Every structure is written in structure tokens, then in C-alpha cells.
Amino acid sequence: xxxKKRKNQNLIVCPRTKRFxxxxxxxxxxxxxxxxxxxxxxxxxxxxxxxxxxxxxxxxIGELMVKKKEVTEQKMLWVVDSEKKVVEVTEKEIMENPxxxxxxxxxxxxxxxxxxxxxxxxxxx
Numbered sequence: 329x330x331x332k333k334r335k336n337q338n339l340i341v342c343p344r345t346k347r348f349x350x351x352x353x354x355x356x357x358x359x360x361x362x363x364x365x366x367x368x369x370x371x372x373x374x375x376x377x378x379x380x381x382x383x384x385x386x387x388x389i390g391e392l393m394v395k396k397k398e399v400t401e402q403k404m405l406w407v408v409d410s411e412k413k414v415v416e417v418t419e420k421e422i423m424e425n426p427x428x429x430x431x432x433x434x435x436x437x438x439x440x441x442x443x444x445x446x447x448x449x450x451x452x453x
Contacts, residue, residue, distance in 0.1 A: 373446060380448070389449045395441040408433040 342354035403419040
């Protein structure tokens with residue numbers, strides 16, 4: 329007996345819905361894109377672009393996902409100088425040289441690093 333290959337190689341059992349669906353539809357329904365193992369391992373941008381050509385009711389959007397929280401021993405600050413460049417300095421350095429940073433903008437550095445995750449969004453046609 330000959331084993332037949334599936335016509336559509338993108339059909340999977342979605343880990344979230346536990347249904348047999350297309351990989352792209354499964355990825356679109358996943359709430360946490362970074363936790364969905366099927367999404368991480370199999371979705372690439374060319375596949376999404378082909379999918380939106382075939383299905384105009386979807387569009388490609390980007391989402392900001394937290395990569396990881398950075399824990400540092402010293403508090404880091406961003407200093408914006410007169411040329412609008414951002415320099416990362418420690419709080420201790422600012423306290424030791426206050427005259428150097430007196431006329432500059434000082435911001436808290438965000439504790440998280442982010443990455444852009446490309447996803448699908450269904451639009452009204």
C-alpha cells in the first residue's frame with residue numbers, strides 16, 4: 329500500500345484550539361505568539377505574504393513582544409545631549425558629575441527589551 333502525501337503541508341493540529349486547521353489560521357488565532365511552538369517553528373514572512381495574496385480579508389501587522397527583562401545592579405539612565413543623541417549612563421555617574429548633566433534631558437531606561445513579531449489580522453472586506 330502506498331502512503332499518500334497530504335496535498336496541503338501546512339495543515340496541523342493547532343495547540344490552542346486542538347483542531348485540525350491551516351498553520352497560518354492557527355497562528356492568527358494564537359494570543360501569545362511567542363509561546364505558540366507551531367508559530368515560532370514554522371511561520372516565516374514569505375508564507376504570510378502568500379497567504380494574504382490568497383486571502384485578502386487578512387493583513388500583516390506587527391506586535392511588540394517583550395523579549396526579556398534586564399536586571400542590572402546599577403540603575404541605568406538615558407541622557408539626551410544637545411545633538412539629540414542618547415547616551416546610557418549609570419545613576420552613580422550622574423551623581424558624581426552633576427554639572428556635566430545639568431542642562432540635559434535625563435530619562436529612565438526601560439527595563440525590557442522588545443522585538444517585533446509579524447502576525448495576521450482579519451479585516452472587514
